[in-house]
Amino acid sequence: MTRRAIALKWxxxxxxxxxxxxxxxxILTPLHIGGIHPFLLPAAAVIPATRExxxxxxxxxxxxxxxxxxxxxxSFPCLYAAAFSLSALLSGIVAxxxxxxxxxxxxxxxxAALIVTDLLQLLSMAGSGTTDVxxxxxLTLHELAVxxxxxxxxxxxxxxxxxxTLSE
Amino acid sequence: xxKFFSDNGIWILAAAxxxxxxxxxxxxxxxxxxxxxxxxxxxxxxxxxxxxxxxxWVIGIGDHFEDVDSLQAENDELRRQVAxxxxxxxxxxxxxxxxxxxxxxxxxxxxxxxxxxxxxxxxERSSSNWSSSMTLNKGTRSGxxxxxxxxxxxxxxxxxxAEAGANWCRVNSLLDTGAQFGAFVFRSGKTAxxxxxxxxxxxxxxxxxxxxDHPDLINGDLIVTSGLGGFYPSGLVIASVEELRTxxxxxxxxxxxxxxxxxxxxxxxxxxxxxxxxx
Numbered sequence: 001m002t003r004r005a006i007a008l009k010w011x012x013x014x015x016x017x018x019x020x021x022x023x024x025x026x027i028l029t030p031l032h033i034g035g036i037h038p039f040l041l042p043a044a045a046v047i048p049a050t051r052e053x054x055x056x057x058x059x060x061x062x063x064x065x066x067x068x069x070x071x072x073x074x075s076f077p078c079l080y081a082a083a084f085s086l087s088a089l090l091s092g093i094v095a096x097x098x099x100x101x102x103x104x105x106x107x108x109x110x111x112a113a114l115i116v117t118d119l120l121q122l123l124s125m126a127g128s129g130t131t132d133v134x135x136x137x138x139l140t141l142h143e144l145a146v147x148x149x150x151x152x153x154x155x156x157x158x159x160x161x162x163x164x165t166l167s168e
Numbered sequence: 169x170x171k172f173f174s175d176n177g178i179w180i181l182a183a184a185x186x187x188x189x190x191x192x193x194x195x196x197x198x199x200x201x202x203x204x205x206x207x208x209x210x211x212x213x214x215x216x217x218x219x220x221x222x223x224x225w226v227i228g229i230g231d232h233f234e235d236v237d238s239l240q241a242e243n244d245e246l247r248r249q250v251a252x253x254x255x256x257x258x259x260x261x262x263x264x265x266x267x268x269x270x271x272x273x274x275x276x277x278x279x280x281x282x283x284x285x286x287x288x289x290x291x292e293r294s295s296s297n298w299s300s301s302m303t304l305n306k307g308t309r310s311g312x313x314x315x316x317x318x319x320x321x322x323x324x325x326x327x328x329x330a331e332a333g334a335n336w337c338r339v340n341s342l343l344d345t346g347a348q349f350g351a352f353v354f355r356s357g358k359t360a361x362x363x364x365x366x367x368x369x370x371x372x373x374x375x376x377x378x379x380x381d382h383p384d385l386i387n388g389d390l391i392v393t394s395g396l397g398g399f400y401p402s403g404l405v406i407a408s409v410e411e412l413r414t415x416x417x418x419x420x421x422x423x424x425x426x427x428x429x430x431x432x433x434x435x436x437x438x439x440x441x442x443x444x445x446x447x
Contacts, residue, residue, distance in 0.1 A: 025219055026226070029295045030432075035370035036297050066187075070208035073299045073330070073338060121298050130345040131366040132416075139366060143297050 009165040010060060013048050016157040017064055020044035028150065036139070038147040041068060042113035043154045045084040047106045050095035051162050061088035075124040083120050087113035106155035107148065114144055209303075209333035216291035216303055216336070224435065283401065284442035286310050288318075290435055291336070300343040300369050301327070304437065307335045311441045317393075317400050318437050324429035325349070325393065325404045326437050337439075341431055342406060343369045350397060351376065351406055354390040358383070362391060362406055362425060372431065374407065376423040385409050385423055398445035 001009075020040050028038045045064045049057035065084035074080060091109035099105040122136035288304040306312050316329040318339050327341040328349075340347045345364040352359045361378045368374055376391060389409040395402025407425035414421050 022219070024295050025292065026223055029293055030223070035372070037295075039295065039297060041295070067208070071212050072296065073294055073301045073340075074296070075298065118298070121296075125298070125345065125366070135367045139297060139370070 005165065006056070009052075009161065010056065012161040012165065013060060013158065014064075016154070016161055017044040019157060020154050023150075023153075033146040034142065036142050036146050038150045039114065039143055040147065040150055040154060041080070042084065042087060042117050043106070043110035043147075043151045045080075046087045046091040046109045046113040047151075047155055047158045048161075049088040049091040050101045050105050050109050051158075054089070054092045057092065058085060058088050061085050075121050075128075079120055079124070080117065083117040084113065087116045090116070103152065103155050106158070107151045110151040110154070111144060111148065114147060115140060118143065206333040209307075209331075209336045209338075213291070213305065213333075213336050217289075217305060220289065220291045220435075282442075282444040283440050284311075286312060286439040286441050288312075288337075288437055288439055290437065297370065298366070299345070300341040300364065300431070301330065302339050302341065302434075304337050304339060304439070305335065306439060307333045307337050309334050312337050312439050313441070315399060317404060317440045319404060319440065320429045320434055320437055322429070323405065324427070325406045326429050326431065326434065328400070329439065339437075342427060343372065343374050343431065345369065349400060349406060350394040351391050352394045353385065353409075354392050355386075356384045356389075359394055359396070360391075360423075368424060372427070373410065374425050374427065376407075376409070376425055377420075379421050379423065383412065383421060383423070385412055387411065391425060395445070401440060401443040 020043070024038075024040045028040060031037050041064075045061045046057075048060055052060075061084040062081055065081035066078070068074075068080035068084075069078055072080070087109070090112050094109055094112065095101045095105050099108055118136070118140040122131070122133065122140065125131045126133050126136060286306055288306040288310075290302045291305050292303040294301040304312075304318075312329060312332050314329055314332050318326040318329065320326055325342055327339040327344070328347055329337050330340040330346070331338040341364075342349065342362065343364045345366055347364050349362045350359065351362045358380065360376050360383075362374055363377050365373075365375050376385075379385070387409055391406045391409065393400050393402055393404040393406060405428050407427045410424045410426045412421060412423050
């Protein structure tokens with residue numbers, strides 16, 4: 001694959017991530033299911049890691065996380081950069097050793113990413129005494145339950161990019 | 169290129185980790201809003217405004233197709249309320265005159281006449297379930313500073329400015345776990361602290377903590393800011409008492425509060441950029 005093709009591919013992945021951000025902010029954030037809204041951003045960060053090279057997808061997840069850190073509140077600095085990088089690494093391992101890349105693998109990777117993000121957030125908040133672990137775990141499970149169905153559209157968008165750039 | 173990434177993947181990871189740690193340290197040691205946060209906020213500001221405009225447009229279309237019957241019923245209800253309000257207005261006029269006389273006797277100022285307001289629009293709401301915050305389209309250029317209180321059109325407390333950039337600021341709502349306000353019960357005058365709670369936050373509620381052993385609270389009691397310490401203005405209406413609970417340890421009690429402001433429907437808010445402190 002040429003350097004130009006690689007750049008185009010990651011530009012398209014970045015565009016799908018931008019679509020996920022728009023979907024999150026315009027539709028999902030105002031949508032409350034039992035007081036919780038679905039959270040798509042971990043899926044947008046890690047699904048490319050299930051098919052693409054480890055280094056490239058790690059850099060993508062880190063950059064996306066850094067942008068999230070700069071524009072969104074978090075319980076500690078660089079939460080999203082750390083969580084998404086770690087999750088991209090995990091997703092690559094899952095896709096290579098446990099589940100073949102596909103919809104199920106994408107959902108598993110996104111689930112892992114959401115759990116990693118929430119656990120880091122929970123550790124930070126429980127450490128500072130602003131919440132207790134049980135409440136945080138319940139919130140994590142609740143968030144996962146309402147988000148999981150929305151991982152599929154992100155998977156199909158990323159899969160389209162993968163197919164589109166595979167032949168180049 | 170692929171070979172480059174496979175050969176140097178570990179170094180990229182190490183560099184990314186180093187950048188993350190450096191940013192963590194910079195954020196931790198710097199006070200106020202960091203340069204990167206400010207720059208990202210300024211760049212994102214037009215996109216947030218555009219996003220808010222699209223969201224409001226979509227909501228506007230939904231409103232346009234409201235059911236005619238419900239509008240008719242609402243119209244009837246409004247007519248009835250107008251009649252009631254006209255009667256109340258007459259009573260209020262008499263009360264106002266009496267109030268002015270009493271104020272003159274006590275030497276008090278007009279309520280909140282010392283507040284300096286800055287109008288702002290909400291351009292983005294937090295997409296995380298772990299915090300309750302919103303981004304506004306006014307920043308340090310308009311005199312907004314960290315710690316400024318934000319109220320709605322009725323004067324009900326919305327939250328406090330947690331970060332301020334050049335043309336944007338982020339407000340932690342009163343439901344956020346990081347937001348605490350010194351408060352007192354309007355009826356009894358007893359002091360306490362309102363605090364966000366992760367469990368209650370997602371149900372749109374907060375709690376009143378540091379209550380005395382025998383808290384004199386009843387449902388509907390109004391909770392207002394105390395202004396003690398001079399950080400926040402006094403007398404801002406926060407919430408009303410919904411129920412009294414005992415915490416998991418069984419040692420202390422807290423009250424569940426229902427905020428007076430409706431955070432979900434807010435589009436415009438007012439930042440209090442200056443006020444006279446309680447002496």
